[in-house]
Amino acid sequence: MSVTGLRKAYGTTVAVADVGFDVRAGEIFGILGPNGAGKTTTVESIAGLRTPDAGTIRVHGLDPVRDRAELTRLVGVQLQESKLQPKITVAEALELWSAFYADPIPSGELASRLGLADLLQQQFRTLSGGQQQRLSIALALVGRPKVVILDELTTGLDPRARREVWGLVRDVRDTGVTVLLVTHSMEEAQALCDRVAIISGGRVRALDTPDGLVSRAASATVTSFRASTTVDLEALRKIDGVASVRTDSGVITVEGAEDSALEVLSSLAAQGVSPSKLRVVEGSLDTAYLDLTADHVLETT
Numbered sequence: 644m645s646v647t648g649l650r651k652a653y654g655t656t657v658a659v660a661d662v663g664f665d666v667r668a669g670e671i672f673g674i675l676g677p678n679g680a681g682k683t684t685t686v687e688s689i690a691g692l693r694t695p696d697a698g699t700i701r702v703h704g705l706d707p708v709r710d711r712a713e714l715t716r717l718v719g720v721q722l723q724e725s726k727l728q729p730k731i732t733v734a735e736a737l738e739l740w741s742a743f744y745a746d747p748i749p750s751g752e753l754a755s756r757l758g759l760a761d762l763l764q765q766q767f768r769t770l771s772g773g774q775q776q777r778l779s780i781a782l783a784l785v786g787r788p789k790v791v792i793l794d795e796l797t798t799g800l801d802p803r804a805r806r807e808v809w810g811l812v813r814d815v816r817d818t819g820v821t822v823l824l825v826t827h828s829m830e831e832a833q834a835l836c837d838r839v840a841i842i843s844g845g846r847v848r849a850l851d852t853p854d855g856l857v858s859r860a861a862s863a864t865v866t867s868f869r870a871s872t873t874v875d876l877e878a879l880r881k882i883d884g885v886a887s888v889r890t891d892s893g894v895i896t897v898e899g900a901e902d903s904a905l906e907v908l909s910s911l912a913a914q915g916v917s918p919s920k921l922r923v924v925e926g927s928l929d930t931a932y933l934d935l936t937a938d939h940v941l942e943t944t
């Protein structure tokens with residue numbers, strides 16, 4: 644799947660200014676970004692649900708606008724907050740969706756794959772958040788798609804239900820389906836995605852593996868320690884690659900590039916300071932994300 648030069652404005656608001664990326668077959672590709680970044684507009688354009696103003700999208704060679712009918716057979720979509728009729732049962736929803744496809748996955752098989760077998764007669768309104776999400780993934784998979792689009796899949800789920808849903812998404816990927824996942828959650832992107840595009844202000848700001856994004860960020864390494872003697876914090880701030888130095892309740896924390904910890908330790912040695920409770924940890928996607936999405940606002944036409 645490839646997206647090049649995608650642009651979409653609503654009136655004077657430019658939701659997507661210029662977005663491009665390639666998604667490899669069989670990967671979980673994450674689209675991460677703050678509210679209003681243009682994520683939903685991007686994936687709904689890929690699904691053929693919105694018409695871009697400019698740009699080229701190809702999904703297995705198909706143009707989502709021109710080849711809409713064929714595309715719907717190839718792409719399964721679970722859209723943001725997809726709500727079904729409250730009284731529809733799980734079995735009825737699976738049957739209804741199956742009717743759209745020539746060769747659907749049999750309902751019983753799909754229900755047991757997604758842990759819905761005991762819930763078939765239950766009405767949608769009585770399902771828990773996690774069960775509703777499992778059903779929405781099932782509905783996205785009914786037509787044996789090659790690509791599934793999942794938009795804010797685990798928003799509002801408790802930690803156990805989120806992990807369960809993540810396991811299901813990995814299972815889907817492991818059957819060869821390409822997964823395009825929109826998320827706000829750094830933790831989700833780090834746990835689940837093979838590669839992540841960070842979108843902000845309608846543009847791709849970075850695209851890499853989660854680990855690659857962390858190591859590229861200004862705060863790839865976080866070094867913290869206590870010291871019984873005074874530390875020259877200015878000397879630490881001047882070290883090449885150090886992004887920030889702060890003190891909180893006697894703990895000094897230095898964030899910096901990947902190799903900054905060694906430099907920090909040698910500066911402490913030169914100052915005659917021996918640190919205690921020394922910790923050196925890898926920065927998280929959280930800090931990388933904040934570095935990469937700082938201060939981007941949407942453009943206007």
Ligand SMILES: Nc1ncnc2c1ncn2[C@@H]1O[C@H](COP(=O)(O)OP(=O)(O)OP(=O)(O)O)[C@@H](O)[C@H]1O
Nearest residue numbers: 653656658676677678679680681682683684685941
């Ligand atoms: N149908 C629409 N009509 C008018 N403006 C829209 C429409 N859809 C989106 N927008 C605007 O376009 C911008 C991008 O919205 P979009 O939903 O694509 O972002 P998002 O990254 O998915 O946000 P969120 O994380 O909040 O869902 C926002 O400013 C939004 O208000």
